[in-house]
Amino acid sequence: MMKRVLQLSMRADPLNPLDGGETGGQQVLVRQMGRNLQHLGYAVDVMTVRQRQEVAERSSFGHLGQVIRLTGWEDRVWSDDQWHNVRDQLVDQVLTWVNDQHREYYAIHSHFWISGMVAQKVAEVLQVPWIHSPYKMAEWTRRPGDRISPVRMQWERQLLTQAQAIVVPYLEESEMIHQTAPDVPLYVVSPGVDITNFFVRDAGPLLRGLGLYRPPLLYVGRLEEGRGIKEVLEVMGQHPLPDDLTLLVVGGSPGEVLGGLPTNPTLAELARPLGKHIRFLGPTPHHAIAIYMGSAAALIAPNQGPTLGMAVVEAMASGCPVIGTNVPGVQDWIESGFNGILIDRTRIDQLWEAALQLWNNPSQARQWGMNGQEMVQRHHTVNHMAQRLQTVYEEVASSGHHETSVGY
Numbered sequence: 001m002m003k004r005v006l007q008l009s010m011r012a013d014p015l016n017p018l019d020g021g022e023t024g025g026q027q028v029l030v031r032q033m034g035r036n037l038q039h040l041g042y043a044v045d046v047m048t049v050r051q052r053q054e055v056a057e058r059s060s061f062g063h064l065g066q067v068i069r070l071t072g073w074e075d076r077v078w079s080d081d082q083w084h085n086v087r088d089q090l091v092d093q094v095l096t097w098v099n100d101q102h103r104e105y106y107a108i109h110s111h112f113w114i115s116g117m118v119a120q121k122v123a124e125v126l127q128v129p130w131i132h133s134p135y136k137m138a139e140w141t142r143r144p145g146d147r148i149s150p151v152r153m154q155w156e157r158q159l160l161t162q163a164q165a166i167v168v169p170y171l172e173e174s175e176m177i178h179q180t181a182p183d184v185p186l187y188v189v190s191p192g193v194d195i196t197n198f199f200v201r202d203a204g205p206l207l208r209g210l211g212l213y214r215p216p217l218l219y220v221g222r223l224e225e226g227r228g229i230k231e232v233l234e235v236m237g238q239h240p241l242p243d244d245l246t247l248l249v250v251g252g253s254p255g256e257v258l259g260g261l262p263t264n265p266t267l268a269e270l271a272r273p274l275g276k277h278i279r280f281l282g283p284t285p286h287h288a289i290a291i292y293m294g295s296a297a298a299l300i301a302p303n304q305g306p307t308l309g310m311a312v313v314e315a316m317a318s319g320c321p322v323i324g325t326n327v328p329g330v331q332d333w334i335e336s337g338f339n340g341i342l343i344d345r346t347r348i349d350q351l352w353e354a355a356l357q358l359w360n361n362p363s364q365a366r367q368w369g370m371n372g373q374e375m376v377q378r379h380h381t382v383n384h385m386a387q388r389l390q391t392v393y394e395e396v397a398s399s400g401h402h403e404t405s406v407g408y
Contacts (some may be wrong), residue, residue, distance in 0.1 A: 010115045029310065032385065036251055044065040052160055132165075133168065160181040161180075169308060208248075218300070229267070254283055296315075299311065302348055324351075
């Protein structure tokens, strides 16, 4: 009989055309997991909330998968407390759909704490093994300026002790979680990249399209405090810049970039004096980001706190070296002098200087890029990720009792 998995991803619709905002990396990860598990013979239902009226309630998601969107939640922006207050309604909607469709699941896999609080009750009612991926736990990912709600922190800790297994992307996160939930099995499943989309490209078409003469430096990510982009702009404004140097900034939520400038007043004020040396391209579909990564001289990752790290590993797959800070999700991928450079997160001036040096040394940038690409192709494709996740599902679903361990 076919094994069917229910993945709950309440906030991150894997088919959202723009992977951005707080859930950007998670959207990509859930999409890649779901699609590639189907290649291993699993049927996959991904359940999320419908964010806009014009989006279909159900969408095909591969030959054995679909995305189901719960209705009644369109065009709403929820606080953590509001998500907590509607938990029972979401649980009822999930269970109603499952019962109406006569679904039987081999396992339930929840992504992020909001999905986890729904999955906890759904798994209890259906008597199905439940695996939880916490992603960006508040205590672990807190950045300067972050405000974390007590309800979120309470749920995150509670879910760790109730799930049958926990899946995390990096070893350091597993060690922290093990201290909170020592009796729950932990598995490390690192992110994987679709190497049919992320690969080295001829930079010519991109350069001609943007009117550039040399491959640019690249930043991909959100624009708010804690991502390091403000600090990069400050450093750029303090030093003379080569005439043909350009930093492309890709990302942000819809509405955060208008007319080529960020709507954030602080970022806009820092960006204006830089003129042609910086371009804000705004939110960009995931497949299009691959074009920039495959054509850039280097990616800068100035994160000031832990991150999921999808941009870093995707850049490596694209043959793009990475200059990043020593925070989880960045440092896990970079070996200084081999596929990039790691810099202390407080020294953005050194990060920018290292990026300029690499930009001025194309042969070294190409070699480091090739090193990173080979690393991803050997160990961190979407196929590798799906195979590791399959091992987790089989172990958790086939045994009612597990010894405490950290799996790899």
